[in-house]
Amino acid sequence: MTEGTTPPTPGSGNEAVEAAAARAEYTRGRNIPAFDELPIPGDTANLREGADLNDACLALLPLVGVWRGEGEVDYPTIDGPVRFAQQITIAHDGRPFLYHEARSWLLDADGAVIRPAAREVGWWRPQANDSIELLLAHMTGVVEVFYGAPRNQTSWELETDAVVRTVSAKDVSAAKRLYGIVGTGDLAYVEERAMSGQEMQPHVSARLERVAG
Incomplete structure (x- = not known):
């Protein structure tokens, strides 16, 4: 593809397969x-380049790549739902873990960028018993330790075991996430969160297309 062109957008049926x-x-x-x-x-x-993926990470292989798309964030404590865009990078260096970075930016009703939003970095750490540890640090002063497991070959469910907050961070007490490869290969996820005195409930959802890997 020549410089300045954009990747094709998915359609439906045979067109969706061809677009993928x-x-x-x-x-x-x-x-x-x-x-x-x-x-x-x-x-x-990119699984075609660099170090070979460690065997311990094979259950997470479909996640490796750079993903970009849009989603919504909503919660009783905000005036939502709010539209956002996001890029998630999941990479490796051949060792038995994956690097995770997510960057988000808010969008207006027309899709124009308003400002940068949430950021998180962390590590997916698959274990010998098929469980998964996910460590995430947020720029808001929250650090979360998730435990979970694959639901099948293309979806993964995790829930916090511990949440640590700085004194200036929001009152976050728990979270759940479900990631999955859907449609013609997109990455989708939903998150539930308990914070600011609210019970666990839906907070974020997004669907992202692969842009690298």
């Missing part, structure tokens, strides 16, 4: 930027 195949041609040669002079293996979000 065309999008794969666009994404298969893309990866996250790397510093070539790094003396150790760099991260890769």
